[in-house]
Every structure is written in structure tokens, then in C-alpha cells.
Amino acid sequence: MLKKFLSDAKYYFWDDPYLFRICADQVVRRCIPESEMSEILYHCHAGPAGGHFSGNRTARRVLECGYYWPTLFKDANSYVASCDRCQRVGNISKRDEMPQTYLLPCEVFDVWGIDFVGPFPSSRGNKFILVAIDYVSKWVEAIASPTNDARVVVRFVKKLF
Secondary structure, eight states: OHHHHHHHHTTEEEETTEEEEEOTTSOEEEEOOHHHHHHHHHHHHTSTTTOOOOHHHHHHHHHHTTEEOTTHHHHHHHHHHTOHHHHHHOOOOTTTSOOSSOOOOOOTTSSEEEEEEOOOSOBTTBOEEEEEEETTTOOEEEEEESOOSHHHHHHHHHHHO
């Protein structure tokens, strides 16, 4: 116990009237007495710039403001768990969250992926395969072609539709 105390003591220094700690990220933060903890947690969680975020985010906010105490993360999580507004509103779980991607309604054969594959060894004069896949139904159409140019694609699409 004494060993831990002495090894931790090198991270603290006194600048009257406050005690400061050099944290792991090399930022000097003021150590807070118990009498000020709840007020700081209030301002970082529920104050005008607070935002009612989670306990971990509130604790990070306290650290960003330049304050420190050993049980900061535990106290911030307890504070958030006792916040009336947070308990009434609650968080939206991942299961209930709306998908973030916009879904475009599209019908079968509306959207196609078309590409050439090859070159392959020549077979009946054909070296390439033009493949078209419908994104909705996954229907595949393919033709062999001697070249991989735009004329082949235009003829293929005209024949397809």
C-alpha cells in the first residue's frame, strides 16, 4: 500500500490553494474536493452545454474542463443513472434505432451492374464475357464477345430491353 502511495505521489503537486495531478495524457488537471464534485458533474452533464450524455462521455467532459478526482468515471456513471431527465427519456437502443442509410425504392430490372470479364483464351473468336446483374432480383445475363468496347455493351443492352 505504501509502495503504491509513493509511486502515485509523483503525479501530484501543490500550487497553493489547489492540488494538481499530471494525468496519463500529460495534461495537468486540478484535483476536486468532494464538496465540488456534484456541481461540476451537473454542469458537464445537465448544464446549458451539457447535453445529457452518457456517464463515460460526461466524465471525459469533466477531464476536458481540466478537473480530476480518482473516482470520476464511477461518480459520473452514478450521476447519470440518477438523472431524472435521462431516466425518463432514456437512450434509443441499436435495435430500435432507424437505419442511417437512405433506402431508394427500386423495382426489379431498374438497376443493373454491367462489366466485362477477361480476356480469356480465344474460343470461337470470343475473348471476353459481358456480364449484367440485376441488383434487386440478382438475375444474371451474360454473352461472349470478341472485344470489350462500348458497341458491344450498346447492342447487349438494346437486345436485353
